[in-house]
Amino acid sequence: MKRKNPYLADEAGFYGKFGGAFIPEMLYPNIENLKQHYIKIIEEDSFQKELNNLLKDYVGRPTPLYFAERMSEKYAAKIYLKREDLCHTGAHKINNTIGQILLAKRLGKKRIIAETGAGQHGVATATACALMGMECIIYMGAVDIKRQAPNVSRMKMLGAKVIPANSGSKTLKDATNEAIRDWISNPENTHYIIGSVVGPHPYPDLVARFQAIISKETKAQLLEKEGRENPDYVIACVGGGSNAAGLYYHYLDQKDVQIIAVEAAGKGILTNKSAATTALGKEGIIHGSKTLLMQNPDGQITEPYSISAGLDYPGIGPMHAHLFESGRAKFVSITDENAMLAGLELSKTEGIIPAIETAHAFAIFKEMKFKKDDVLVFNLSGRGDKDLQTYIDYFEF
Amino acid sequence: MNNRINEKLNKEGKILSIYFTAGFPRLEDTRKVMLSLQKAGVDMLEIGLPYSDPLADGPTIQESSTAALKNGMSSQKLFEQLEGIRNEIHIPLIVMGYFNAMLQFGVEAFCKKCFELGIDGIIMPDLPLEIYQKEYRGIFEKYNLHNIFLITPQTSQERIRLMDEVSNSFIYMVSSASTTGSNAGFGKEHMQYFERIAKMNLKNKLVVGFGIKDEETFMQATKFTKGSIIGSAFIKHLSKNGIKSIPDFVKTIKS
Numbered sequence: 001m002k003r004k005n006p007y008l009a010d011e012a013g014f015y016g017k018f019g020g021a022f023i024p025e026m027l028y029p030n031i032e033n034l035k036q037h038y039i040k041i042i043e044e045d046s047f048q049k050e051l052n053n054l055l056k057d058y059v060g061r062p063t064p065l066y067f068a069e070r071m072s073e074k075y076a077a078k079i080y081l082k083r084e085d086l087c088h089t090g091a092h093k094i095n096n097t098i099g100q101i102l103l104a105k106r107l108g109k110k111r112i113i114a115e116t117g118a119g120q121h122g123v124a125t126a127t128a129c130a131l132m133g134m135e136c137i138i139y140m141g142a143v144d145i146k147r148q149a150p151n152v153s154r155m156k157m158l159g160a161k162v163i164p165a166n167s168g169s170k171t172l173k174d175a176t177n178e179a180i181r182d183w184i185s186n187p188e189n190t191h192y193i194i195g196s197v198v199g200p201h202p203y204p205d206l207v208a209r210f211q212a213i214i215s216k217e218t219k220a221q222l223l224e225k226e227g228r229e230n231p232d233y234v235i236a237c238v239g240g241g242s243n244a245a246g247l248y249y250h251y252l253d254q255k256d257v258q259i260i261a262v263e264a265a266g267k268g269i270l271t272n273k274s275a276a277t278t279a280l281g282k283e284g285i286i287h288g289s290k291t292l293l294m295q296n297p298d299g300q301i302t303e304p305y306s307i308s309a310g311l312d313y314p315g316i317g318p319m320h321a322h323l324f325e326s327g328r329a330k331f332v333s334i335t336d337e338n339a340m341l342a343g344l345e346l347s348k349t350e351g352i353i354p355a356i357e358t359a360h361a362f363a364i365f366k367e368m369k370f371k372k373d374d375v376l377v378f379n380l381s382g383r384g385d386k387d388l389q390t391y392i393d394y395f396e397f
Numbered sequence: 398m399n400n401r402i403n404e405k406l407n408k409e410g411k412i413l414s415i416y417f418t419a420g421f422p423r424l425e426d427t428r429k430v431m432l433s434l435q436k437a438g439v440d441m442l443e444i445g446l447p448y449s450d451p452l453a454d455g456p457t458i459q460e461s462s463t464a465a466l467k468n469g470m471s472s473q474k475l476f477e478q479l480e481g482i483r484n485e486i487h488i489p490l491i492v493m494g495y496f497n498a499m500l501q502f503g504v505e506a507f508c509k510k511c512f513e514l515g516i517d518g519i520i521m522p523d524l525p526l527e528i529y530q531k532e533y534r535g536i537f538e539k540y541n542l543h544n545i546f547l548i549t550p551q552t553s554q555e556r557i558r559l560m561d562e563v564s565n566s567f568i569y570m571v572s573s574a575s576t577t578g579s580n581a582g583f584g585k586e587h588m589q590y591f592e593r594i595a596k597m598n599l600k601n602k603l604v605v606g607f608g609i610k611d612e613e614t615f616m617q618a619t620k621f622t623k624g625s626i627i628g629s630a631f632i633k634h635l636s637k638n639g640i641k642s643i644p645d646f647v648k649t650i651k652s
């Protein structure tokens with residue numbers, strides 16, 4: 001038997017002390033159904049075949065592992081970029097939505113719901129639904145609907161119904177609440193495609209498995225380019241943590257690989273306008289998962305802030321909370337300003353405009369020094385088209 | 398161990414329980430609302446501890462919770478307001494909230510405080526049966542607090558039996574697959590569900606909640622069960638008509 005990987009979920013969905021399923025009874029049958037079937041279904045040959053075909057011909061996988069020569073020169077290290085920005089719809093999110101929609105079909109579900117912040121997961125879900133001819137309802141905070149208008153139009157064009165979440169801060173957390181409430185009211189025909197490695201078990205594990213393709217490909221590609229599967233560092237931004245989970249997955253138990261997670265500090269961790277969960281959070285429960293989250297002493301969840309809508313979440317997935325607490329990963333927080341500058345730098349140095357979420361990861365050079373022969377793999381989780389207006393406003397182009 | 402909830406359940410007649418949000422409409426209204434409800438003849442109270450992200454609640458309770466939090470309500474504040482409450486309130490009291498609030502206060506400290514104040518039961522919709530049994534049952538029992546479980550039309554018989562075994566008060570029957578505050582009324586399907594569960598002959602009595610809003614839905618919900626719980630409809634009435642009109646509301650349900 002294979003030794004159990006201590007950084008993956010146990011049977012009850014716990015990563016160390018984090019995870020589990022703290023859900024109202026109304027969700028129990030749905031979650032239980034998913035829990036009973038998901039591994040069996042996704043390990044079936046026919047499932048794998050259908051998934052791999054779609055990933056190849058529809059999503060455009062494998063995505064390249066690109067050696068960023070000029071960045072490497074500038075920072076005196078070997079810098080590789082895993083090009084998830086080249087996926088169909090422009091981010092890693094679609095790896096998960098294609099996987100989950102195939103799962104939903106096999107579970108006999110007819111109606112898909114999802115939450116979205118920046119709109120990337122909403123677009124990736126709407127795309128998968130269009131592809132499969134399924135009904136699609138996207139919950140999006142009323143504030144985000146305003147600040148991410150082009151993605152709202154994309155979702156609508158793809159046939160999705162976008163419903164504004166008007167509760168709380170009217171952003172990602174609230175959209176997630178609304179999606180969960182919808183699922184409570186539609187327990188039989190509906191599947192909830194959650195957009196990150198968050199939520200009740202089995203979601204964090206399910207989403208991580210669908211994103212794990214990122215590190216699976218990276219291993220083979222790095223072997224080809226560097227003659228070794230393992231880099232010295234893997235670096236990714238963390239909102240809920242799905243692109244990071246994908247890049248880390250096959251390296252979790254490889255002790256020679258250092259894991260770096262980059263959170264959004266917003267205007268700074270001491271300013272009250274931040275989304276740096278490990279710096280500011282405490283153990284608690286959010287969206288059915290025991291994890292680290294930003295909250296007041298009374299346990300009320302506080303409103304996060306980040307310039308990037310995709311990192312504007314007050315928690316992180318339980319896998320990441322465990323990576324943090326166990327010391328397996330190093331967490332760094334990056335301000336809006338440094339993220340924006342890093343986004344601009346990558347654009348000018350390599351000709352790649354990254355999503356602002358992704359840009360946070362590239363600001364790591366402000367915080368850490370690397371050795372000349374260190375091999376670094378960044379997850380270039382998404383492209384910056386959706387953020388153009390924010391870049392324009394920020395730099396006054 | 399039995400407490401006021403069991404005593405009430407063992408008496409003749411149907412039970413009307415009212416859920417209200419603590420600290421709403423104004424922070425200092427908690428006690429006034431309780432006294433008025435007791436005086437109007439309500440049999441049991443669910444004190445809603447407001448939460449920022451109440452997943453099982455519809456818009457009405459979300460809004461009252463947001464307002465209460467803005468007013469300054471918190472676990473600590475509620476416990477302060479309930480100091481000496483048993484000198485005035487004699488009907489069973491249940492605290493209903495979300496588990497994170499309890500976790501941050503400290504589960505044992507929270508239970509101890511409830512016990513000292515004379516609280517009889519706890520409803521935490523997002524504290525699942527399995528985790529309760531494994532980690533917290535001992536603490537709840539030490540402080541003689543009944544933990545009340547929810548079931549829905551989708552809950553399996555097997556699971557209901559398990560909850561029945563672990564419970565020592567009543568089973569909270571959620572009337573349909575929905576969050577609180579549904580306005581749809583009850584049809585044949587609901588009645589069949591109420592009857593189906595009643596026929597299981599559980600050791601615990603059944604109390605129905607979610608979607609009860611008037612005399613008609615109260616009568617339907619209690620046809621096969623011991624009682625029912627009204628939340629959103631009461632909060633709507635309270636928001637619109639104020640504390641003075643609480644007796645009028647109760648009269649329309651249970652004359």
Ligand SMILES: Cc1ncc(COP(=O)(O)O)c(C=O)c1O
Pocket residue numbers: 091092117118119120121195196197237238239240241242243244309310311355357358381382383
């Ligand atoms: C491009 C991109 N990267 C990262 C994220 C953050 O999500 P996660 O941490 O789940 O990868 C998002 C979320 O919208 C995104 O669009």
